[in-house]
Amino acid sequence: MQLDERKMKILQAIIRTYMETGEPVGSRTISKYSDLNLSSATIRNEMSDLEEMGYIIQPHTSAGRIPSDKGYRLYVDTMMLEKDREVAEMKELMLEKTEKMEKILMQVAKLLANNTNYAAMISSPQIRKNRLKFIQLSQVDTLHILAVIVCEGNIVKNKVIETEDELDNEDILKLNILLNTNLNGLAMEEINLATIARLKEQAGIHSQLLNDVMDAVAEAIVGDEDLEIYTSGATNIFKYPELSDSSKAKEILATFEEKQQLVELVNSTMEQNSETGIQVYIGEETPIQTMKDCSVVTATYELEEGVQGTIGIIGPKRMDYEKVVANLKTLMNKLDDVFKKK
Amino acid sequence: MQLDERKMKILQAIIRTYMETGEPVGSRTISKYSDLNLSSATIRNEMSDLEEMGYIIQPHTSAGRIPSDKGYRLYVDTMMLEKDREVAEMKELMLEKTEKMEKILMQVAKLLANNTNYAAMISSPQIRKNRLKFIQLSQVDTLHILAVIVCEGNIVKNKVIETEDELDNEDILKLNILLNTNLNGLAMEEINLATIARLKEQAGIHSQLLNDVMDAVAEAIVGDEDLEIYTSGATNIFKYPELSDSSKAKEILATFEEKQQLVELVNSTMEQNSETGIQVYIGEETPIQTMKDCSVVTATYELEEGVQGTIGIIGPKRMDYEKVVANLKTLMNKLDDVFKKK
DNA sequence: ATTAGCACTCAACCTATCAGAGTGCTAATA
DNA sequence: TATTAGCACTCTGATAGGTTGAGTGCTAAT
Numbered sequence: 001m002q003l004d005e006r007k008m009k010i011l012q013a014i015i016r017t018y019m020e021t022g023e024p025v026g027s028r029t030i031s032k033y034s035d036l037n038l039s040s041a042t043i044r045n046e047m048s049d050l051e052e053m054g055y056i057i058q059p060h061t062s063a064g065r066i067p068s069d070k071g072y073r074l075y076v077d078t079m080m081l082e083k084d085r086e087v088a089e090m091k092e093l094m095l096e097k098t099e100k101m102e103k104i105l106m107q108v109a110k111l112l113a114n115n116t117n118y119a120a121m122i123s124s125p126q127i128r129k130n131r132l133k134f135i136q137l138s139q140v141d142t143l144h145i146l147a148v149i150v151c152e153g154n155i156v157k158n159k160v161i162e163t164e165d166e167l168d169n170e171d172i173l174k175l176n177i178l179l180n181t182n183l184n185g186l187a188m189e190e191i192n193l194a195t196i197a198r199l200k201e202q203a204g205i206h207s208q209l210l211n212d213v214m215d216a217v218a219e220a221i222v223g224d225e226d227l228e229i230y231t232s233g234a235t236n237i238f239k240y241p242e243l244s245d246s247s248k249a250k251e252i253l254a255t256f257e258e259k260q261q262l263v264e265l266v267n268s269t270m271e272q273n274s275e276t277g278i279q280v281y282i283g284e285e286t287p288i289q290t291m292k293d294c295s296v297v298t299a300t301y302e303l304e305e306g307v308q309g310t311i312g313i314i315g316p317k318r319m320d321y322e323k324v325v326a327n328l329k330t331l332m333n334k335l336d337d338v339f340k341k342k
Numbered sequence: 343m344q345l346d347e348r349k350m351k352i353l354q355a356i357i358r359t360y361m362e363t364g365e366p367v368g369s370r371t372i373s374k375y376s377d378l379n380l381s382s383a384t385i386r387n388e389m390s391d392l393e394e395m396g397y398i399i400q401p402h403t404s405a406g407r408i409p410s411d412k413g414y415r416l417y418v419d420t421m422m423l424e425k426d427r428e429v430a431e432m433k434e435l436m437l438e439k440t441e442k443m444e445k446i447l448m449q450v451a452k453l454l455a456n457n458t459n460y461a462a463m464i465s466s467p468q469i470r471k472n473r474l475k476f477i478q479l480s481q482v483d484t485l486h487i488l489a490v491i492v493c494e495g496n497i498v499k500n501k502v503i504e505t506e507d508e509l510d511n512e513d514i515l516k517l518n519i520l521l522n523t524n525l526n527g528l529a530m531e532e533i534n535l536a537t538i539a540r541l542k543e544q545a546g547i548h549s550q551l552l553n554d555v556m557d558a559v560a561e562a563i564v565g566d567e568d569l570e571i572y573t574s575g576a577t578n579i580f581k582y583p584e585l586s587d588s589s590k591a592k593e594i595l596a597t598f599e600e601k602q603q604l605v606e607l608v609n610s611t612m613e614q615n616s617e618t619g620i621q622v623y624i625g626e627e628t629p630i631q632t633m634k635d636c637s638v639v640t641a642t643y644e645l646e647e648g649v650q651g652t653i654g655i656i657g658p659k660r661m662d663y664e665k666v667v668a669n670l671k672t673l674m675n676k677l678d679d680v681f682k683k684k
Numbered sequence: 685a686t687t688a689g690c691a692c693t694c695a696a697c698c699t700a701t702c703a704g705a706g707t708g709c710t711a712a713t714a
Numbered sequence: 715t716a717t718t719a720g721c722a723c724t725c726t727g728a729t730a731g732g733t734t735g736a737g738t739g740c741t742a743a744t
Contacts, residue, residue: 024706026705026706026707027706027707028705028706029705038717038718039717039718039719040706040718041708041717041718041719041720042716042717042718044706044707044708045708045716045717047707048707048708058706058707060724060725060726061706061707061708061723061724061725062705062706062707062723062724062725062726063705063706063707063725063726064705064706064707133482133483134480134482136478136480136488136490138476138478138490140475140476140492140496141475144496146478146490146492146496146498148478148480148488148490148500150482150488154482154486154488154502156488156500156502158490158498158500160496160498231599232599233599234595234599235592235595235596235599238588238591238592244588246580246586249580249591250577250580253576253577253595254577256599257573257574257575257576257577257598366737368736368737368738369737369738370736370737380686380687381686381687381688382687382737383686383687383688383689383739384685384686384687386737386738386739387686387739389738390738390739400737400738402693402694402695403692403693403694403737403738403739404692404693404694404695404736404737404738405694405695405736405737405738406736406737406738
C-alpha cells in the first residue's frame with residue numbers, strides 16, 4: 001500500500017490532535033477539524049489503512065487511534081526536517097569559572113523545563129582531547145602537597161597529596177620545573193610510559209610523589225569523572241496522565257534521581273553526532289530502558305572546539321516535537337549570548 | 343483529664359499499629375492485639391478521651407483513629423528518650439579529596455534510603471569559622487591569573503581572574519608574598535577594611551586585581567555557596583499511599599529536586615544544636631512548608647571541630663522513628679570508620 | 685469500672701444502567 | 715470508482731443504587 005499525500009495529512013492531523021489532548025482521536029474529529037473536507041467515513045477507511053501499515057494503533061475496539069512509535073518517527077523525520085534546514089550557526093564561548101557555570105547550567109535546565117512543560121536535563125561540558133596547560137605544586141604543610149592542574153580552556157583541577165617524606169621548598173621548585181618542561185601542551189595519549197619513566201629518573205627519590213601527581217594529571221585530562229548532570233522539572237511528568245501512574249512515574253523519577261543512567265544517555269548522544277546536533281528517540285528507541293514510554297530529545301551544545309555537552313528533554317511520546325526543537329535551538333543561541341557577554 | 347499509664351499504652355499501641363498498616367486503627371484491633379486484656383468497649387472509651395485530649399484524630403465518623411501530630415510528638419519524646427541516653431561518641435575525621443567525599447556522601451544517602459525505605463538527604467560538610475592557610479597566585483596566560491586558596495582542613499578553591507594590565511612573573515611573586523604574609527591564619531571576620539586598605543597601598547597599581555583576589559578569598563572562607571546536597575530514594579514516598587497521590591507527591595518530589603529548600607532545612611538544623619544531634623520534626627513543625635504531611639528526622643554529623651553537615655530522613659508521619667534514629671546513629675559510626683580507614 | 689449489646693454511620697465495593705464516542709460494514713450516490 | 719450516509723455494534727466512563735463490614739457511641743447489665 002502507498003502512503004500517499006492524503007494519508008500523510010491525516011496521520012499528521014492525528015498526531016497533532018493527539019498531542020494536544022492526550023486522548024485517542026477518532027475519525028469524526030479529524031473530519032471536522034482538518035481542512036481536508038472529507039467525511040468521517042472516508043477518514044475511517046484511511047485510518048484503517050494507516051493502522052494496517054503500522055503508523056497508528058487502536059488501544060481497544062471502538063476507541064480512536066493513537067500514533068505508534070513508527071508513526072511518530074515518520075512525523076519527526078519528515079515534518080521536522082522541513083523546518084530544520086536553517087542550519088546551526090554555532091557558538092564560540094569562553095568557559096572559565098566553573099562555579100558560575102554550574103549556576104548557568106541549572107538555570108538553563110530550569111528555563112527549558114518551564115518553557116516546555118517536560119523534564120529537562122543538561123550535562124556539564126566535557127572536554128575531548130584536552131591538553132595540559134600547566135601544573136603547579138605547592139606546599140600546604142609539612143605532609144601535604146597541593147597539585148593544581150590547568151588544562152586548555154582554563155579547566156582547573158586540584159588534588160591534595162599526602163607525602164611520605166618531608167620536602168623542602170627547593171625540592172618542590174625542582175619538581176615544578178621538571179613537570180612543566182616535560183608535560184606542557186601534551187594530551188593524555190601523548191603521555192606514555194617512556195615520558196613517565198624519564199620523569200621518574202630525573203625526579204630521583206620523590207618517585208612516589210611523582211606517581212600521585214601523574215595520577216592527578218591523568219584524571220584532570222581524561223576527566224571522565226566529573227560529568228555533572230543537572231535536571232529540572234522532573235515532576236512535570238505528572239502533567240501527562242499516561243506517564244503518571246505510580247509505577248511508571250516512580251521508574252522515571254528514579255532515573256532522574258540516579259543520574260548514572262542519564263550519563264549513559266549523554267554518552268550515547270555524544271557518540272552519534274548528527275548534522276543538526278539534535279536527536280529524537282521515540283519510545284523503545286531510547287538508550288535508557290526505563291524511559292521506554294517516553295520520548296527523549298537531545299541536543300549537543302558546543303562552547304568551543306572540542307568542548308561540548310548535552311541538553312535533553314524527556315516527555316511523553318505525544319511531545320510537541322516542533323516546539324521542543326525550536327526551544328532547544330533558541331536556547332543554544334541564548335547560551336551563546338550569556339557566555340559572550342562575560 | 344489525666345494521661346495515665348493505660349491511656350499511654352493504648353496511644354502507643356495505636357501509633358505502632360498505624361505505622362505498620364497505614365490504616366486508621368479501631369478499638370477492636372487494639373483490644374485483640376495488645377496485652378492489655380481490655381474489651382473493645384473500654385478501649386473505645388479511652389480512645390474517646392484521647393481524642394478529646396488531642397492525641398488522636400478520627401478522619402471521619404465510624405473510621406478508626408490515627409495519631410495526631412501531638413500524639414506523634416508525645417510518642418517521640420517519651421519512647422525515644424528511653425533509648426536515647428546512650429550518648430554519641432563522635433567522629434574525628436579527615437576530609438581532603440572532596441571528589442572522593444562526594445562519592446561517600448552519595449553512598450551514605452543511598453544506603454540510608456535503602457535501609458529505611460524513606461527518602462534521604464545529606465549535605466556536604468560546612469566549615470564554620472574557617473581560616474586561611476595560604477594563597478597562591480599563578481599566571482595562566484598573559485591575561486589570566488589563577489588564584490588558589492587553601493583553608494584550614496585543606497579545603498581548596500580556585501578562581502581564574504581576568505586581568506586588565508599585563509603582569510610579569512615578578513609582579514605575581516610580589517603579590518603572592520604580600521598576600522601570604524598579611525592574610526595567613528586569618529578568619530573572615532579578622533580581615534577588615536584596615537587590612538585591605540593596607541594591602542592595596544602596598545600593591546600599588548595592581549589594586550584592581552587585588553580586589554578580585556579578595557573577593558575570591560572571601561568566597562572561599564565564607565563558602566556558603568558550595569553547600570552540596572545529595573539525595574536518594576525520593577521515590578520511596580510512593581510506598582506510602584497517604585503521600586503518593588499525585589499532587590502531594592509532586593510537591594515533595596519537586597522540593598527534592600529543587601535543592602534550595604533543603605538548604606533551608608540544613609540551616610535550621612545547624613542552628614539548633616540539640617544534645618544528641620538528632621531532631622525530629624512532625625508534620626507542621628517542619629521548616630519546609632511543602633513537607634507538612636511528612637515527618638523529617640535530621641542529624642548533625644561532625645568530621646572535626648567546626649566541620650559539620652546534616653543528614654536527613656523524610657518519610658510519612660507514621661515513620662518508624664526508632665528505626666530511623668537507630669539507623670542514623672549506626673550510620674554515623676560507619677561514616678567514622680570510613681574516614682578513619684583512609 | 686468494665687463489659688456486652690445494639691443501633692447507627694460511613695467508606696468501599698460491587699453491580700447495573702446509560703450515554704457517548706468510535707468503529708466496520710453495506711448500500712446509495714456523484 | 716471514490717466518497718458518503720446510515721446503521722448496528724462495541725467499548726469506556728460516569729452515575730446511581732444496594733450491600734457489606736468496620737467502626738463508633740450509648741445504654742444497661744455485671
